[in-house]
Amino acid sequence: MKSRKILIVGAGFSGAVIGRKLAEQGHQIHIIDRRTHIAGNCYDARDEKTDVMVHTYGPHIFHTDNEQVWNFVNQYATMMPYVNRVKATVNGQVFSLPINLHTINQFFKKTCSPTEAKALIAEKGDSSITDPQSFEEQALRFVGKELYEAFFKGYTIKQWGMSPAQLPASILKRLPIRFNYDDNYFNHKFQGMPKDGYTKMVEGILDHPNISVALDTQFQMQDREGYDHVFYSGPLDAFYDFQYGRLGYRTLDFEKFTVEGDYQGCAVMNYCEQSVPYTRITEHKYFSPWEQHEGSVCYKEYSRACEENDIPYYPIRQVGEMALLEKYVDLAEKEHDITFIGRLGTYRYLDMDVTIAEALKTAETYLAGLEQENAMPVFTVSIR
Incomplete structure (x- = not known):
């Protein structure tokens, strides 16, 4: 099979996983990301003062029933047992x-x-x-x-x-009550945390001679030239320069503070009363319980409407947003040689395991299309 030149926009899980699977089949992959780091919102780094591994964009806990996905991440990280309580x-x-x-x-x-x-x-x-x-x-x-x-x-x-x-x-999809004393937040078969963090995991996924990565690089339309296919994980509305308006998202603000010792005795404490302005406090050393730290790093988490220069987290997907989404999907479906991927490219909230599963499937679809000479779809999932 002839080697293809592939551009991937975004070095989070979607882009990294697709890039890896295509690189392994001999294709030349170039990944760009507007941020100065890989791993997208899963990026983590050690706090200079305490050495605690901090989930920079809020906590990410790996949980899945998908054995293929679990086996995939275990190739690139030592997954430590972790139960979210x-x-x-x-x-x-x-x-x-x-x-x-x-x-x-x-x-x-x-x-x-x-x-x-x-x-x-x-x-x-x-x-x-x-x-x-x-x-x-x-x-x-x-x-x-x-x-x-x-x-x-x-x-x-x-x-x-x-x-x-x-x-x-x-x-509120199902009855959110358990009539036993089980306080494991997730019901999934496989649960854990990467021992050395998510950034290190994504670094491992990207470590292939057929993959090159350029950070602090904004996607421009002319970047498509010279590539056989583009996988785009940026916001769908941004791709079209917001010509119909911006899709609605909620964003998060984090108020970081450090303490000596232990602040709250658990990883996540929700504050359910409206009189408390933040939704929860996360204490990051509890996400790595196999480590010992004298100090502690905490985030107070605030949710608000996403504005122009904010990081979009949760798609609102209300009636008005879905009507706007339809317009952008109609535009996108006229494209060729590009596939919109991930939570921003498909305007859906996705857990990490679903993101990885969809990326694996997207890579399979592309490779099968090359073999069978079928055109690659603009969307590999239904998003309407």
Whole structure:
């Protein structure tokens, strides 16, 4: 097969994984990124003062049921066991999340068995809501007013900048309650943290003689010339110079502070009350429990509307945004020799494992297309 020249825009997981798989098949890969570092929002680095590994753009915890993805990341990192156990401060008390039997008993001052707790929550839920349409209705239907107002309402308003009554029920996809004492935040089969950090992992993925990387490099339209194909992981609306307007995102601000010793005794403490301006505090040394540090680095995390010079984190994907997205998708589908990838290129929130799985699939699709002389699609996933 003739070697192709490939340009990849973005040195995060999407670009790095696609680049690696194509490089292994003999293609020449050039990756550019406007930032001064690789790994995108998964970038981490050691704090100079404490030597704690800090997740610069907020914490990333690897969790998946996809064995192919788990095997892939284990080629490039030693994955250490890690279980995410989240706590929440509400009404002057600390509770365990997700809501579980301990939370229920503590909150309602009961000693319920699993069966008794199920009956209690069924009694608290609003059974008159038969077809929940909003996040608020979904929560009231399944957890009741007290738990909803304590754990969901204020946090959701802070996170999304709007009332839960305006958000779709699908955000609260399933009953967010466990009727046992399991406080493992994720249910996935494989969970862990890379021993030497995500930056080192991505560095390993990019370490191939057929891959070159240029950082602090902004993509320009003329960059497409001279390449057989482009994989673009930047914002879809930015590619078209925002000609229809900007797609809506939430962004995050982090207030970093350091302390001696231990600040909060856990990695993540949510603050569910609207009166507290931040959504959570993360203590980064707890993401590397195999290390010992005298000092500690913490982030207070604030969510707000994303503006022009901010880093986009969470796509809003409300009705108005989806109408705007349609316009950009229509433009994109007229393109050739380019594929939009990743969370920004497809305007979807993606966990790391899904990002990697989609990148592996995209690389497979491209290679199969070369063999069968099929055109590479502009999108390899449905994003409408």
